[in-house]
Amino acid sequence: MHPNALFNGVARFGRPGYSILREVIVSKPRIAWGLCCLVVALVTFAAFPAQRDITFEELQRDGFRDIEVQTPLARILLSEQGGVMKSVFLSFAPYGSTVAELVPGTTTNVKTFDREYVAGAVFPFAVSVNGESEGLYRLAEVGVDDATGIFRAVFRGTVAGLSVEKRYTIAPDAVYTIDFEIAVSNTAAAAAQVQMTVGSYLAKKEGVLDVTFLLNGEPRTELLASESIRSFGGVGLMGKQTVFFVAPKGGAAVTPTFETATSGAKRFGLTLTAAAGAQTTAKTTLYAGRHRYLPMEAAGIEALDKHGFGSTVMIWVIRFIDLLFRATGNYGWAIILFTILTRLILWPLMSRQMHSMARMQRLQPKMKRIQERFKDDKQLLQQRMMELYKKEGVNPMSGCLPLIIQLPIIYLIWRAILYASESIHLSPGFLWMPDLSLPDPYFILVIVTTLIMLWQQWKLTPQMGTEGGPGTKLFGYIFPVLMAILLWQFPAGLWLYYLLTTAAQAGQQAIVNRQLARADKLAAAAAGTDIEIEPNDEDGRGAQGS
Numbered sequence: 432m433h434p435n436a437l438f439n440g441v442a443r444f445g446r447p448g449y450s451i452l453r454e455v456i457v458s459k460p461r462i463a464w465g466l467c468c469l470v471v472a473l474v475t476f477a478a479f480p481a482q483r484d485i486t487f488e489e490l491q492r493d494g495f496r497d498i499e500v501q502t503p504l505a506r507i508l509l510s511e512q513g514g515v516m517k518s519v520f521l522s523f524a525p526y527g528s529t530v531a532e533l534v535p536g537t538t539t540n541v542k543t544f545d546r547e548y549v550a551g552a553v554f555p556f557a558v559s560v561n562g563e564s565e566g567l568y569r570l571a572e573v574g575v576d577d578a579t580g581i582f583r584a585v586f587r588g589t590v591a592g593l594s595v596e597k598r599y600t601i602a603p604d605a606v607y608t609i610d611f612e613i614a615v616s617n618t619a620a621a622a623a624q625v626q627m628t629v630g631s632y633l634a635k636k637e638g639v640l641d642v643t644f645l646l647n648g649e650p651r652t653e654l655l656a657s658e659s660i661r662s663f664g665g666v667g668l669m670g671k672q673t674v675f676f677v678a679p680k681g682g683a684a685v686t687p688t689f690e691t692a693t694s695g696a697k698r699f700g701l702t703l704t705a706a707a708g709a710q711t712t713a714k715t716t717l718y719a720g721r722h723r724y725l726p727m728e729a730a731g732i733e734a735l736d737k738h739g740f741g742s743t744v745m746i747w748v749i750r751f752i753d754l755l756f757r758a759t760g761n762y763g764w765a766i767i768l769f770t771i772l773t774r775l776i777l778w779p780l781m782s783r784q785m786h787s788m789a790r791m792q793r794l795q796p797k798m799k800r801i802q803e804r805f806k807d808d809k810q811l812l813q814q815r816m817m818e819l820y821k822k823e824g825v826n827p828m829s830g831c832l833p834l835i836i837q838l839p840i841i842y843l844i845w846r847a848i849l850y851a852s853e854s855i856h857l858s859p860g861f862l863w864m865p866d867l868s869l870p871d872p873y874f875i876l877v878i879v880t881t882l883i884m885l886w887q888q889w890k891l892t893p894q895m896g897t898e899g900g901p902g903t904k905l906f907g908y909i910f911p912v913l914m915a916i917l918l919w920q921f922p923a924g925l926w927l928y929y930l931l932t933t934a935a936q937a938g939q940q941a942i943v944n945r946q947l948a949r950a951d952k953l954a955a956a957a958a959g960t961d962i963e964i965e966p967n968d969e970d971g972r973g974a975q976g977s
Contacts, residue, residue: 481859482866483603485575485582496570498584502601503857504720506544507609514568514586514597515554516609518546519719521673525852525868526922533675533719535632535668553631553698555677555717556611560591560623560705568597579603593617593625593705606853607720608730612682614712617705625711626688628700629666629677642699643669643735644687645678650735654689663687666699667718669735674722677701678732681714725749726853741843748847756858763861766848766924770931773840781939794819841932848924855924867924876926877919880933884911887937 482503490497495512501522508518519533532539536552539545568588575582580603587596594616601609615625630642644651645664666687667676677700679685685701705711718730724746727733738746755765797819805812848855855868864871871877888908 482857483580485580485601485603487573487575487582487584489570489573498570498573500582500584500601502603504607504853506539507601508546509584509586509599510554511568511570511586513554513557514588514595515557516599516717517548517554519675520544521720523853523856525721525856526849526920528672528721531673533668533673535630535675551696553628555629556597556613557628558590558595558597558613559626559628560593563591568595571596591623592619593623595625604857606723606726606729606857607718608726609717609719610680610714611677611717612712612714613703614710615703615705616710617707620707622707623705625703625705626700627685627703628698630668630675630700631696631698641668642689642697643667643676644689645676645732645734646687648734650737654687657686660686664734665715665732666701670722672722674718674720674727674732674735676718676730676732676735677715678718678730679713680716680731682712685713685715721853723850723853725851745843745847745850748843749851752847752851753854756854760859761861762855762858762867762924763864763927766867766928767931769844770928770935773844774932774935777840778939781936782943844928845925848922848928852922855922861923861927864923867927868922870920871923871926874919876923876930877915880926880930881911881915883930883933883937884914887933887940 486501488499490499495510497511498509500507500509504521504523506518506520506522507516510517517534518537518539520539521531521533524530530541534555536549536554538547568586570584571587572583572585582601584599585596587594589595596614598612599609613627617623641652644654644666646655647661648664650669663679663686665676665678667674669676683703685703688702689699691697703711703713716730718727718732720726722736724733724736724738724742727736752765752769755768756762759765759768798816801815801819802812805815852868856866860866863873863875885908
């Protein structure tokens with residue numbers, strides 16, 4: 432494309448926007464000043480800091496030390512008794528989900544966070560060597576790095592004569608991932624088989640997920656023979672809502688293990704070979720969180736998630752919003768920019784819909800007369816109506832098509848913001864809202880959006896004659912209030928998007944109404960007749976052709 436052609440295209444697209452902006456500034460100085468003040472306030476208002484701090488607390492239980500780690504998304508319990516992980520409790524529950532304990536054999540009280548354990552449960556990262564169970568561990572290192580905010584805990588112990596070191600690392604910006612590293616020092620003359628548990632549970636227990644292996648790039652519920660495994664991507668539990676999965680990330684090679692005890696308990700995990708006279712280190716990543724494609728992709732286990740076309744489109748919407756977030760540093764601004772872009776794309780469709788609704792409103796008297804005259808002849812009634820549409824240049828379906836097109840867009844955005852709740856939760860707050868993934872603490876967005884919808888219904892929406900009855904007009908006022916009552920607990924990010932969309936629609940409706948009012952005046956002047964203008968002609972509802 433030639434540069435001049437591109438410039439001319441941009442200029443043609445920008446002329447209507449420039450004319451509207453100039454008209455607002457000249458004819459509505461108060462509105463212009465109000466918008467300028469609003470922009471300045473949005474730019475200068477300090478945002479809340481990001482929700483990324485990791486804290487921990489040391490607890491004494493039965494002669495052992497437990498480490499209670501709290502991240503923005505979960506509460507994790509590490510224990511000196513075996514150097515194991517006894518609990519991963521998802522304390523952050525986005526809209527439509529609930530808190531959940533992910534470690535098999537552990538039950539967590541949602542109010543007090545007290546834990547109860549099944550008798551004989553074997554917890555994640557428990558180690559046995561050549562069939563010999565755990566030895567004694569001690570907490571060698573624990574703390575949060577002041578510069579990076581990374582949490583690190585190290586347990587050292589001895590099992591069957593081997594020295595074992597377990598290292599847990601949690602990054603502040605990690606979404607549901609915990610890095611685990613095990614180093615085994617073998618001073619013996621022979622290699623040793625080290626088995627590390629990922630989980631142990633009773634398969635007959637209701638609600639417990641089945642084991643999933645990632646073998647040869649595909650998720651499987653049955654373990655293949657070793658000679659059939661070309662690549663091993665991890666093992667764990669996966670369901671529709673949550674995932675608890677350990678994937679190898681380097682170091683010594685590990686292989687999957689799966690066994691069923693006589694009691695019916697299933698135990699699954701990893702096996703590594705500790706070389707004789709050397710230290711063997713294996714690195715893994717535990718994903719313990721919601722079933723979300725993008726966080727799972729970051730953990731390298733996206734092959735576990737099989738989604739359809741709709742989810743694929745939603746994922747690309749999330750990626751685009753995340754791109755805007757990285758450019759602006761705040762999801763509030765990302766949602767604002769995304770809304771502006773979508774409204775620009777939908778502007779021609781919405782304008783066509785609003786013009787069509789206005790023309791249909793003006794045809795209501797003629798349509799009613801035809802319906803009364805040919806009420807006994809349905810075929811002739813349909814014919815006369817089609818003739819009227821053709822004569823007036825109106826397509827009754829043109830007002831519905833834009834609405835049909837934008838509905839899936841609105842649904843995708845709604846799902847995308849809900850699906851990205853964890854990333855939004857970890858990002859800085861916006862204006863008075865510390866967390867856009869949670870409801871507006873003061874419900875300001877809900878109230879303002881509802882007021883705009885009521886004002887739009889009162890001042891801007893074309894009245895469709897008397898055919899709908901008084902109940903039609905009344906419903907237009909009840910619906911915004913009803914929606915606010917039902918959806919007031921929606922995340923603030925969704926209400927921010929809906930507020931901007933509602934304001935944009937109201938502004939576009941006002942512009943369309945003014946255009947129609949001016950067209951009526953010009954038509955009346957060209958015909959040499961007078962036109963009656965109601966006092967509220969400014970919004971276009973009072974314009975009536977003679």
